[in-house]
Amino acid sequence: MCASTHYVGREMDTHYEQGKPWKKVLGPVFIYLNSASSNEDSDVRKTLWKDAKRQLSEEIASWPYNFTQSKDFPSAEGRGNVTGELIVRDRYMKQDHGHTMHAHSAFVGLAPPGAAGSWQTDTKGYQFWTQTDKHGRFEINHVQPGDYILYAWVPGFIGDYKLDLNITIQPGKEIDLGALIYDPPRNGPTLWEIGIPDRTAAEFFIPDPYPTRMNRICKDPEDRYRQYGLWDCYSDIYPDSDLVYNVGTSNYSQDWFFAHVLRRGENNTREPTTWQIRFNLENVNRRGMYTLQLALASAASSDVQVRFNDAFSRRPHFSTHLIGWDNAIARHGIHGLYKLYSIFVPGFRLRNGENTIFLTQSRNLGAFSGVMYDYIRLEGPAV
Ligand SMILES: *[C@@H]1O[C@H](CO)[C@@H](O)[C@H](O)[C@H]1NC(C)=O
Ligand SMILES: *[C@@H]1O[C@H](CO)[C@@H](O)[C@H](O)[C@H]1NC(C)=O
Ligand SMILES: *[C@@H]1O[C@H](CO)[C@@H](O)[C@H](O)[C@H]1NC(C)=O
Numbered sequence: 028m029c030a031s032t033h034y035v036g037r038e039m040d041t042h043y044e045q046g047k048p049w050k051k052v053l054g055p056v057f058i059y060l061n062s063a064s065s066n067e068d069s070d071v072r073k074t075l076w077k078d079a080k081r082q083l084s085e086e087i088a089s090w091p092y093n094f095t096q097s098k099d100f101p102s103a104e105g106r107g108n109v110t111g112e113l114i115v116r117d118r119y120m121k122q123d124h125g126h127t128m129h130a131h132s133a134f135v136g137l138a139p140p141g142a143a144g145s146w147q148t149d150t151k152g153y154q155f156w157t158q159t160d161k162h163g164r165f166e167i168n169h170v171q172p173g174d175y176i177l178y179a180w181v182p183g184f185i186g187d188y189k190l191d192l193n194i195t196i197q198p199g200k201e202i203d204l205g206a207l208i209y210d211p212p213r214n215g216p217t218l219w220e221i222g223i224p225d226r227t228a229a230e231f232f233i234p235d236p237y238p239t240r241m242n243r244i245c246k247d248p249e250d251r252y253r254q255y256g257l258w259d260c261y262s263d264i265y266p267d268s269d270l271v272y273n274v275g276t277s278n279y280s281q282d283w284f285f286a287h288v289l290r291r292g293e294n295n296t297r298e299p300t301t302w303q304i305r306f307n308l309e310n311v312n313r314r315g316m317y318t319l320q321l322a323l324a325s326a327a328s329s330d331v332q333v334r335f336n337d338a339f340s341r342r343p344h345f346s347t348h349l350i351g352w353d354n355a356i357a358r359h360g361i362h363g364l365y366k367l368y369s370i371f372v373p374g375f376r377l378r379n380g381e382n383t384i385f386l387t388q389s390r391n392l393g394a395f396s397g398v399m400y401d402y403i404r405l406e407g408p409a410v
Pocket of ligand 2: 280
């Protein structure tokens with residue numbers, strides 16, 4: 028679907044407005060039909076697959092091609108380049124070399140001007156992305172002339188980077204942006220964390236598929252989540268009471284279900300669920316401000332409510348309100364749109380000894396209401 032959506036839904040829809048002319052080239056489109064001898068039956072699919080991948084890398088190397096005639100799709104000489112280097116700075120990071128490090132394998136891209144992270148839902152403009160090398164260096168080549176903003180996100184760190192600079196790409200010109208510094212959201216030292224900040228839920232517990240629904244093509248461990256119906260296993264594992272995660276003894280790859288979904292009740296009803304994170308604190312600073320960094324990898328018609336040490340407070344201490352139209356849970360994906368909430372927790376809501384954070388997904392708008400967490404971190408007051 029080139030200019031509409033199925034997977035992420037209305038947040039990514041392309042909106043056409045009166046008096047706002049708009050155009051975009053979608054293509055060129057290449058269709059490759061290959062063939063292989065069928066006398067070695069067992070290997071024929073592998074041969075086709077390998078050959079298709081070889082052809083793919085050939086096409087990638089040939090892009091943007093030189094046969095197109097449209098002035099809206101310039102060849103390589105009609106495009107520009109951007110280079111630079113991305114550095115992450117985090118004063119609570121334990122590093123040998125102070126508090127900075129090269130942004131390794133960071134995603135760096137040029138996209139239409141907007142707020143940080145707006146590239147996630149932009150479908151009208153052109154976007155050009157690459158990944159940094161281990162020194163944080165990046166090179167974005169063959170960028171179509173136009174006005175852009177440079178955005179980035181770094182696996183291992185939360186949040187979105189945006190460079191406050193309007194970048195105008197001109198044919199045949201290179202722009203060197205030099206060293207750029209990303210300060211990820213951070214209010215204090217890490218008290219504990221769950222998961223890896225990488226915008227997916229792949230590191231959490233993913234159950235074995237129901238044998239009758241097993242797709243044998245997705246047998247590799249990194250494809251575990253690509254099986255139909257996994258969300259429903261939540262009700263099998265937690266038939267009566269919900270997930271409880273104990274910081275310090277639980278292991279997120281075994282004890283944190285990959286999706287926070289509804290529980291199957293009697294007669295095909297579905298019920299909202301409340302997960303608990305239990306943790307111990309000492310020397311709580313009752314006047315200090317703590318921060319819960321809550322990063323979501325996906326959301327589908329959900330409202331995540333957060334309560335600190337009070338499961339029954341009528342009003343939640345924090346609510347995302349109704350969010351998300353991703354279909355990642357239903358469509359065996361592992362992420363949709365990324366959302367980050369930095370939630371302030373006044374010290375008086377915490378206590379010395381055992382504490383509990385209650386996470387309630389309170390909406391039931393069909394079987395697939397739910398969220399996937401990316402990463403959760405509790406930060407102490409700034410020191
Ligand atoms: C970038 O361009 C926009 C729109 O023209 C303008 O509002 C903004 O101030 C510019 N930003 C910078 C950093 O020059
Ligand atoms: C957590 O579980 C994973 C998967 O079973 C295992 O590889 C890892 O070693 C465990 N981590 C700890 C700290 O026990
Ligand atoms: C489920 O359906 C049965 C038969 O109609 C009914 O007796 C029972 O009360 C229902 N259970 C619930 C929880 O609604």
